[in-house]
Amino acid sequence: MQWVDAVVQGVLLGGLYAQYAIGMALMFGVMRIVNIAHGDFIILLGLIGISIATAWGLGSAGLILLLVPLGALIGWLLQHSVLNKVIGTDPIPSLIATFGLSIALQNFMLQIWSADTRSLSGGTLSVASVSLGPIHAGVLPVIVLACAVLLTGGLDLVLRYTAFGRGLRASAADHNAATLSGVNTKEVYALATAIAVGILGMAAVFQAMRTTIAPPDGGAQLIYAFEAVIIGGMGSIWGAFTGSMILGVAQVVGFRIDPGWGILLGHIVFLIVLAARPQGLMSRG
Amino acid sequence: MTGPILSARGVCAGYGDFQALFSVDFNVAPGEVVALIGANGAGKSTFLKTLAGLLPLRSGTVEFDGRSIAGIPTYRLVGHGLAMVPEGRRLFDGMSVEDNLRVALDRARSVPEDTPEWTLDRLYALFPILKEKRGHLVQSLSGGQQQMAAIGRALMSQPRVLLCDEISLGLAPKVIREIYDLLPEIRQSGTALVLVEQDVSLAQKAADRLYCMLEGQITLTGRSSDISREEIAAAYFGVHRAVG
Numbered sequence: 001m002q003w004v005d006a007v008v009q010g011v012l013l014g015g016l017y018a019q020y021a022i023g024m025a026l027m028f029g030v031m032r033i034v035n036i037a038h039g040d041f042i043i044l045l046g047l048i049g050i051s052i053a054t055a056w057g058l059g060s061a062g063l064i065l066l067l068v069p070l071g072a073l074i075g076w077l078l079q080h081s082v083l084n085k086v087i088g089t090d091p092i093p094s095l096i097a098t099f100g101l102s103i104a105l106q107n108f109m110l111q112i113w114s115a116d117t118r119s120l121s122g123g124t125l126s127v128a129s130v131s132l133g134p135i136h137a138g139v140l141p142v143i144v145l146a147c148a149v150l151l152t153g154g155l156d157l158v159l160r161y162t163a164f165g166r167g168l169r170a171s172a173a174d175h176n177a178a179t180l181s182g183v184n185t186k187e188v189y190a191l192a193t194a195i196a197v198g199i200l201g202m203a204a205v206f207q208a209m210r211t212t213i214a215p216p217d218g219g220a221q222l223i224y225a226f227e228a229v230i231i232g233g234m235g236s237i238w239g240a241f242t243g244s245m246i247l248g249v250a251q252v253v254g255f256r257i258d259p260g261w262g263i264l265l266g267h268i269v270f271l272i273v274l275a276a277r278p279q280g281l282m283s284r285g
Numbered sequence: 286m287t288g289p290i291l292s293a294r295g296v297c298a299g300y301g302d303f304q305a306l307f308s309v310d311f312n313v314a315p316g317e318v319v320a321l322i323g324a325n326g327a328g329k330s331t332f333l334k335t336l337a338g339l340l341p342l343r344s345g346t347v348e349f350d351g352r353s354i355a356g357i358p359t360y361r362l363v364g365h366g367l368a369m370v371p372e373g374r375r376l377f378d379g380m381s382v383e384d385n386l387r388v389a390l391d392r393a394r395s396v397p398e399d400t401p402e403w404t405l406d407r408l409y410a411l412f413p414i415l416k417e418k419r420g421h422l423v424q425s426l427s428g429g430q431q432q433m434a435a436i437g438r439a440l441m442s443q444p445r446v447l448l449c450d451e452i453s454l455g456l457a458p459k460v461i462r463e464i465y466d467l468l469p470e471i472r473q474s475g476t477a478l479v480l481v482e483q484d485v486s487l488a489q490k491a492a493d494r495l496y497c498m499l500e501g502q503i504t505l506t507g508r509s510s511d512i513s514r515e516e517i518a519a520a521y522f523g524v525h526r527a528v529g
Contacts, residue, residue: 163391170377170388176339177375182363182392182442 014248029235233280
């Protein structure tokens with residue numbers, strides 16, 4: 001039964017990773033940009049959330065309502081001020097730009113918040129649990145997973161059935177042809193990045209409620225998001241969700257085998273998928 | 286006589302250090318069909334891209350409906366009624382035929398009440414095969430069907446001028462005939478057509494006027510019916526030679 005429990009806990013952990021990963025999948029799918037500063041934005045928004053909660057006593061729901069639009073605004077400005085200038089067929093300029101941004105953000109956060117670890121109090125939510133027979137699940141991870149499912153499903157519906165979604169998919173398929181169909185691709189890219197970073201506003205609150213965070217932690221979140229996206233298939237929203245579940249399950253199963261194996265088993269699964277199916281599990285290619 | 290809806294004066298453009306167009310003059314009136322002919326590398330597609338705003342002007346002017354469009358982004362020009370069918374179709378792979386059409390329809394300009402609007406139904410009446418295949422991914426269509434979808438997508442933006450870059454390229458003669466037979470229906474609504482075409486006979490039959498380009502310059506222009514094959518050959522190749 002402990003392995004069934006491990007799978008359940010892994011899926012719940014995957015819910016948090018999915019919130020990291022779907023934004024990255026969206027940015028890669030539309031613009032072929034791997035945002036190296038992705039994890040740093042989670043930490044930045046988390047630290048801003050902790051400071052606001054400390055100063056104003058705002059609860060987690062209020063913080064999400066505040067941090068999601070803030071993240072979206074940061075993403076929109078980032079795209080217009082930096083990424084739209086380096087976007088193109090060569091991925092190197094955007095990699096270098098976001099790598100530089102990652103270093104700058106980490107130093108900025110160290111300057112403001114120091115290297116101390118911090119967390120958000122989840123109150124009773126952090127310790128509440130539900131039981132299904134012998135399986136026990138925390139209420140917070142269940143909420144995180146439910147939010148991840150809603151975000152992924154909602155984003156998928158937007159991409160399929162709205163004018164914005166069609167413009168986004170057209171821009172991803174052929175930038176110049178999209179322009180010739182009347183799509184303002186630069187604005188579409190900015191909105192895609194706004195969505196990607198906006199989602200991190202929610203992920204940041206859950207991350208800070210679940211564990212402690214500190215300015216240098218962004219690298220680990222970036223790796224998990226990146227691995228989830230690669231496992232599922234670069235650019236696929238449901239692929240990123242599935243990759244997150246697989247990564248979460250691999251890590252929890254690894255922890256059950258040996259505490260030292262948790263993170264490592266996640267990396268091993270990532271490498272196996274990369275070697276066996278480099279286009280990812282849910283990619284059509 | 287109606288004034289031109291799209292005109293170019295002394296247009297120079299190019300890629301990096303390479304200048305591809307040298308002082309090109311051009312105009313097209315509402316509802317008129319004009320063909321640009323010339324050999325590979327003559328500058329026809331470059332000129333079309335410059336008109337559509339995909340390439341910046343180095344010098345000269347381009348006016349659409351009497352207003353300069355220099356520096357206006359392509360997507361805005363589409364919103365004003367200047368659409369293009371790009372060479373090689375350039376459909377959105379991974380999307381259905383109808384989604385391809387809707388991308389342009391979502392952003393189409395509003396048309397005056399007295400102008401017939403291009404709707405999905407009207408387009409499907411023009412190209413019935415697209416209705417049949419509307420749920421299919423565009424990459425699963427044949428070359429001719431893809432070309433119809435590319436023309437349809439451009440029509441969805443309700444163009445006043447439609448720039449068509451080599452729409453016959455790579456298609457079977459029967460399919461080319463089918464597509465060219467539908468052009469009168471498109472111009473009927475007052476839409477001007479600019480056809481870049483390598484097939485001189487086809488261009489001469491379809492167009493009211495011809496422009497012949499060679500090495501980035503216009504070497505011949507006139508009414509299609511007034512220009513002889515010898516004149517075209519001389520302008521096309523830059524030498525005087527008889528056409529047999």
